[in-house]
Amino acid sequence: MTSEQATESATTGSAGSARPATFRPVPLVALVAVGFVVIGLSPIAFQGGAWFLLFLLPLVPAWWLLRTRTVVDGSALRVLSILGATRVAWDDLATLRVAERGWVRAVRSDGGEVPLVGVRPRDLGRVAEASEGRIDMPTPDEVAAAREHQRELEATRMRIARLRERQTEETGAEGAEEPGTEATSEDGESRA
Template identity: 40%
Template sequence: MSSPHQSVPPAKSSHTPAAGSETGSSPEPTEPTQTAQVIRITQMAHLGVLVLLLCVFFAFVGWPIGLWWLLLLPVAVVVWIERTRTTVSEDGLDLRTVFGSRHLDWTQVAGVGIPKRGFVRAHLTDDTEVKLPAVSYDRLRDLIRASNGRIPDLFAAEAAAREAEYEARKSEDEAQSTEAGIDETNAETTEPEANAEAAEADAEGAGTDVEVSTTEIAARDSDTDARDSDD
């Protein structure tokens, strides 16, 4: 007795090409998309929050009714650490602070400035400045790298200026060394000439002394002859 047989379609394997694609054809390459980079306050700042919590806790224990509000200070600092950030993406800069947020397109950013204190500032095309939250001087390299050349590399410009200054000083030192070598050569050339002139002057002086001595001898001989004739 034969049993009924029902055909079952083959199971889809990982080697089965996708529907609508030719066998053996490779998938179309997709352009890599750049992920947004988030610049935040360092997590080491939470250690400072812990120290702050211990300080306010001892004060709170001393007078709980009047100093209970001190316990809110560590909470506020934690909120500031977790919320303050700058996100760098292809669309621009997303700035987030404790009480608000703002988006800047790359067409609005004209450059960046480094103040003496605080976060880095972005110079906008409308001659205004905006703080970049969490972007301190030590995070400026991350901002420049994530901008893909939209923000000029200040460190490269500074390095080029230092290299140019070093080359200028090197050229100046070489020029001074060359001038010193020329002066030494001239001194060596002039010294033999001066010695030769001094020797000639000494020889002339010696010849004059010899002539005077010879004249004196002749005069003495004449006086001697005259005395002999008188005798």
């Protein structure tokens, strides 16, 4: 599951409580690549002797893919890394810092920062949704509704602009069809 496909369980969960959202830095489909590495190592590993230890090499990326993630629920943020886990309770959280590059960071009340692995700025709506109201961010549904509203407003502005252009053209065409009220003599002087 990628951060783009983070659980949509909050929208399918019960009205009172949202289910946890899981964000991964790399989709689990990448385990297929690890499988291909194992297949590629097979001819060498089956040579006999200690060569079979080569099969241990793909275990490191497989373990990283399976273990590394950020889980957001109503009680805390949990960041699981390859060797350990960090839990930040909502009461201990001062703010979320959006980095220009990299993951969003949780800033603790004591000033420490924890990178939320797999959480990008575009995922903040899902983080807010899974936090059960502890973070005030627009949810993905609210963002989609706002974008649709913006498109409707832009379409209305375009219709009004076209209508005004037609009205200007019509009034300009009517003004050109009416004969002038001033007549000029042959020597260029105007007569009333």
